[in-house]
Amino acid sequence: MTKPIIMLGSGGHAAVIADIIQQLDYTLIAVVSPSSERRSLFSGIQHFASDDDILQFSNDEVKLVNGLGALPGQSLRHQLFDHFTQLNYQFESVVSPYAMLSQYTTIGAGAQILTGAIIQTGSIVGCGTIINSGAIIEHDCHIGTNCHIAPGATICGGVCIGEYSHIAPGANIIQGISIGKNCVVSAGATVTKDMPDNSIAYGYRSKIEIRS
Amino acid sequence: MTKPIIMLGSGGHAAVIADIIQQLDYTLIAVVSPSSERRSLFSGIQHFASDDDILQFSNDEVKLVNGLGALPGQSLRHQLFDHFTQLNYQFESVVSPYAMLSQYTTIGAGAQILTGAIIQTGSIVGCGTIINSGAIIEHDCHIGTNCHIAPGATICGGVCIGEYSHIAPGANIIQGISIGKNCVVSAGATVTKDMPDNSIAYGYRSKIEIRS
Amino acid sequence: MTKPIIMLGSGGHAAVIADIIQQLDYTLIAVVSPSSERRSLFSGIQHFASDDDILQFSNDEVKLVNGLGALPGQSLRHQLFDHFTQLNYQFESVVSPYAMLSQYTTIGAGAQILTGAIIQTGSIVGCGTIINSGAIIEHDCHIGTNCHIAPGATICGGVCIGEYSHIAPGANIIQGISIGKNCVVSAGATVTKDMPDNSIAYGYRSKIEIRS
Numbered sequence: 001m002t003k004p005i006i007m008l009g010s011g012g013h014a015a016v017i018a019d020i021i022q023q024l025d026y027t028l029i030a031v032v033s034p035s036s037e038r039r040s041l042f043s044g045i046q047h048f049a050s051d052d053d054i055l056q057f058s059n060d061e062v063k064l065v066n067g068l069g070a071l072p073g074q075s076l077r078h079q080l081f082d083h084f085t086q087l088n089y090q091f092e093s094v095v096s097p098y099a100m101l102s103q104y105t106t107i108g109a110g111a112q113i114l115t116g117a118i119i120q121t122g123s124i125v126g127c128g129t130i131i132n133s134g135a136i137i138e139h140d141c142h143i144g145t146n147c148h149i150a151p152g153a154t155i156c157g158g159v160c161i162g163e164y165s166h167i168a169p170g171a172n173i174i175q176g177i178s179i180g181k182n183c184v185v186s187a188g189a190t191v192t193k194d195m196p197d198n199s200i201a202y203g204y205r206s207k208i209e210i211r212s
Numbered sequence: 213m214t215k216p217i218i219m220l221g222s223g224g225h226a227a228v229i230a231d232i233i234q235q236l237d238y239t240l241i242a243v244v245s246p247s248s249e250r251r252s253l254f255s256g257i258q259h260f261a262s263d264d265d266i267l268q269f270s271n272d273e274v275k276l277v278n279g280l281g282a283l284p285g286q287s288l289r290h291q292l293f294d295h296f297t298q299l300n301y302q303f304e305s306v307v308s309p310y311a312m313l314s315q316y317t318t319i320g321a322g323a324q325i326l327t328g329a330i331i332q333t334g335s336i337v338g339c340g341t342i343i344n345s346g347a348i349i350e351h352d353c354h355i356g357t358n359c360h361i362a363p364g365a366t367i368c369g370g371v372c373i374g375e376y377s378h379i380a381p382g383a384n385i386i387q388g389i390s391i392g393k394n395c396v397v398s399a400g401a402t403v404t405k406d407m408p409d410n411s412i413a414y415g416y417r418s419k420i421e422i423r424s
Numbered sequence: 425m426t427k428p429i430i431m432l433g434s435g436g437h438a439a440v441i442a443d444i445i446q447q448l449d450y451t452l453i454a455v456v457s458p459s460s461e462r463r464s465l466f467s468g469i470q471h472f473a474s475d476d477d478i479l480q481f482s483n484d485e486v487k488l489v490n491g492l493g494a495l496p497g498q499s500l501r502h503q504l505f506d507h508f509t510q511l512n513y514q515f516e517s518v519v520s521p522y523a524m525l526s527q528y529t530t531i532g533a534g535a536q537i538l539t540g541a542i543i544q545t546g547s548i549v550g551c552g553t554i555i556n557s558g559a560i561i562e563h564d565c566h567i568g569t570n571c572h573i574a575p576g577a578t579i580c581g582g583v584c585i586g587e588y589s590h591i592a593p594g595a596n597i598i599q600g601i602s603i604g605k606n607c608v609v610s611a612g613a614t615v616t617k618d619m620p621d622n623s624i625a626y627g628y629r630s631k632i633e634i635r636s
Contacts, residue, residue, distance in 0.1 A: 012334070012351040012369045019314050019333045041316055041333060069369075071387075098312045098330075100522045100539045102443050104465055115312045116330045116348070118522075118540045118557050121443045121465060122436070133330050134348040134366070136540070136558040136575045139436040151348050152366030152384065154558070154576030154594045157436045157493075170366045170384030170402065172576065172594030172612045175495075188384045188402030188416055190594065190612030203416050204612055204627050224546070224563040224581045231526050231545045253528055253545060281581075283599075310524045310542075327524045328542045328560070345542050346560040346578070363560045364578030364596065382578045382596030382614060400596045400614030400628055415628050 003063045004029040005092060006054055007045075008080050014067025015041050016133075017112060020096045021065065029062070051080065054089070063092040066110060070130055070148035072166045072184045078146050081110060081128045091128065099131075108145065126163065135167075144181065153185075162197065184211065215275045216241040217304060218266055220292050226279025227253050228345075229324060232308045233277065241274070263292065266301070275304040278322060282342055282360035284378045284396045290358050293322060293340045303340065311343075320357065338375065347379075356393065365397075374409065396423065427487045428453040429516060430478055432504050438491025439465050440557075441536060444520045445489065453486070475504065478513070487516040490534060494554055494572035496590045496608045502570050505534060505552045515552065523555075532569065550587065559591075568605065577609075586621065608635065 005026050007014055010033035018041050021028055030046040032054060038047065048054070054064070064084055068077035081091060091110030095101065098115040105119045108127035113119065116134040123137050126145035131137060133151040141155055144163035149155060152170045159173050162181030167173065172190045179185070180197035189206045200211045217238050219226055222245035230253050233240055242258040244266060250259065260266070266276070276296055280289035293303060303322030307313065310327040317331045320339035325331065328346040335349050338357035343349060345363040353367055356375035361367060364382045371385050374393030379385065384402045391397070392409035401418045412423045429450050431438055434457035442465050445452055454470040456478060462471065472478070478488070488508055492501035505515060515534030519525065522539040529543045532551035537543065540558040547561050550569035555561060557575040565579055568587035573579060576594045583597050586605030591597065596614040603609070604621035613630045624635045 015316075015333045016314075016351050019316060039316075039334065102440075102539075104439075104443060104463075115314075115332065116328070116540070120539065120557060121439045122463065133332060133350060134346070134558070138557060138575055139440050151350055151368060152364075152576075156575060156593050169368050169386060170382070170594070174593060174611050186402075186417075187386050187404065188400075188612075190610075192611065205610075227528075227545045228526075228563050231528060251528075251546065327526075327544065328540070345544060345562060346558070363562055363580060364576075381580050381598060382594070398614075398629075399598050399616065400612075 002026055002092070003061065005065050006048075006057070006062050007031045007065050007067045008051070008084075009033055009067030009069075010035055010037070010039070010042060010047075011067070011069060013069035013130075015039050016114065017065055017067050017094055018042065020094055020114070023097055024094075026092075031067075051083075054084070055087075059087060059089045063090050064110075065092050065094060066112075066128065070146075070166065078128070078164065081146065102139075114151075120157075138175070150187075182211070214238055214304070215273065217277050218260075218269070218274050219243045219277050219279045220263070220296075221245055221279030221281075222247055222249070222251070222254060222259075223279070223281060225281035225342075227251055228326065229277055229279050229306055230254065232306055232326070235309055236306075238304075243279075263295075266296070267299075271299060271301045275302050276322075277304050277306060278324075278340065282358075282378065284380075290340070290376065293358065314351075326363075332369075344381075350387070362399075394423070426450055426516070427485065429489050430472075430481070430486050431455045431489050431491045432475070432508075433457055433491030433493075434459055434461070434463070434466060434471075435491070435493060437493035437554075439463055440538065441489055441491050441518055442466065444518055444538070447521055448518075450516075455491075475507075478508070479511075483511060483513045487514050488534075489516050489518060490536075490552065494570075494590065496592075502552070502588065505570065526563075538575075544581075556593075562599070574611075606635070 032048040093111045095113040096115040099113040099117045101119045102121040104121040106124045110128045114133045117131045119137040120139040122140040129147040135149045136154045138157040142160045150169040156175035158176045161179045165183040167185045168187040171185045179195045184200040186202040244260040305323045307325040308327040311325045311329045313331045314333040316333040318336045322340045326345045329343045331349040332351040334352040341359040347361045348366045350369040352370045354372045362381040368387035370388045373391045377395040379397045380399040382400045383397045391407045396412040398414040456472040517535045519537040520539040523537045523541045525543045526545040528545040530548045534552045538557045541555045543561040544563040546564040553571040559573045560578045562581040564582045566584045574593040580599035582600045585603045589607040591609045592611040594612045595609045603619045608624040610626040
């Protein structure tokens with residue numbers, strides 16, 4: 001039996017994650033969101049308006065799930081992860097029953113592997129990272145902490161991706177490529193060269209520039 | 213127990229759909245097609261040469277499945293849907309047992325969700341629309357009636373697509389985009405801007421033009 | 425009960441394939457590789473340094489699985505397939521339990537269908553060909569022998585692909601296209617025209633050139 005779960009956020013990504021944890025052996029006891037809007041998915045679940053409301057639970061009594069989405073330039077997801085990790089709360093990793101993971105993978109705390117995602121043997125997914133719907137992580141990839149591999153992206157074998165990087169929907173990274181920290185690969189881009197830290201890739205056989 | 217099914221068409225899309233309904237609790241009693249060519253998949257199934265042959269069954273005795281494919285500029289699929297709907301025949305929606313649908317989705321009458329397709333929470337798929345093999349529909353999308361989301365396309369969260377639009381194979385639509393009615397997104401295109409009715413998108417960070 | 429399996433190769437592709445055969449009713453008795461490096465996946469499995477070590481087993485006593493990867497310009501996978509086929513050894517075809525195949529498909533000897541791959545009705549996959557993770561083969565495709573359809577590629581209905589061709593990650597081939605022998609479709613490319621033998625396609629609405 002796992003500990004009761006508190007969800008941070010109530011938007012689209014939170015709903016996708018809540019949908020998965022309903023299918024698993026979790027008990028979602030509360031949703032934390034300044035918004036008063038409620039999806040039917042969250043009906044009957046306690047609603048907290050402030051992150052500080054979490055503090056009424058001790059850090060060994062509950063686990064957190066990060067329902068904030070991750071887009072380039074948005075840091076709230078990561079701030080919440082860091083804030084509550086420093087307070088010794090634990091973030092539960094969430095793996096969809098419809099994800100396809102090799103048993104020879106390592107999934108960090110708070111990582112989220114969504115429906116239809118594939119992760120092949122020897123790959124490592126860092127803490128807090130999202131492998132979104134239908135994304136493909138081939139063998140022997142190292143995906144850093146707090147990354148987002150968006151829906152439909154394809155990451156070939158042996159690719160390394162540094163922390164806080166964002167691989168947008170439908171992007172392709174060929175085998176053996178190294179992508180630095182805090183990078184962005186644009187939607188539909190195909191990366192065939194290494195990317196330094198803080199760079200952005202766009203286009204077919206992507207041009208790579210330092211992010212401004 | 214569902215009503216007996218009559219399939220309109222006997223080509224490639226019809227075969228894919230027939231393959232799915234064989235895996236489900238349906239009884240396919242007839243295939244309607246002017247072509248005399250027969251796949252092994254349809255062996256032992258009655259063959260009608262004319263759409264009018266359907267009229268020997270009352271509209272509460274059978275259900276129809278639309279096996280016509282959908283490509284830009286081809287309207288036969290939609291004409292048949294409209295014709296038999298006006299005669300009060302019902303089109304059965306077909307969902308592959310290998311599709312991955314959130315239970316918080318709404319699937320219209322006659323919609324077809326194929327193998328490996330993903331539909332996330334809060335999304336709506338209109339009547340007669342095809343979500344083809346391995347296509348990804350993220351959370352909170354509204355896909356209109358009589359659309360075709362082709363194989364391997366990725367539709368991100370909160371996208372709206374108007375009726376009769378065609379998203380070709382491997383296309384990517386980023387989050388929150390609004391696509392009008394009767395639009396075409398070309399194969400492999402990436403759409404990052406809204407599209408007005410009757411427009412076509414092509415290329416990386418797609419150019420958008422009114423369809424001629 | 426199937427015959428004992430010997431794996432050729434011990435790199436990334438071999439590991440992916442070994443991972444699948446562990447999930448199936450196979451007994452992997454040896455791995456053949458000049459490399460002395462060992463993954464945990466292969467722990468406890470006999471290691472042979474030379475291909476000739478296979479000859480201590482008669483060709484009706486064991487079956488082979490080809491764990492060599494396939495990239496353009498690399499022929500070792502095919503050489504080994506030809507060499508041991510001429511010695512009347514049989515290559516086992518490997519189909520992931522998480523692949524989604526119509527029962528109306530034909531899969532050649534030694535073909536490998538990986539996790540999350542989709543193959544629709546009426547399609548034929550040639551001997552020794554890899555349909556890699558999450559690749560989509562629509563209805564009525566004919567994929568020749570010794571091809572590689574890389575992760576995340578989308579092959580639409582009725583496409584024919586000649587032997588020894590390589591469709592790179594995330595590439596899209598629209599319906600009805602004919603691709604010759606020994607062709608390369610680059611990562612992320614979209615093919616909308618037929619390709620002659622020995623040609624390469626790159627870019628959006630791909631340019632096609634004879635391979636140099």
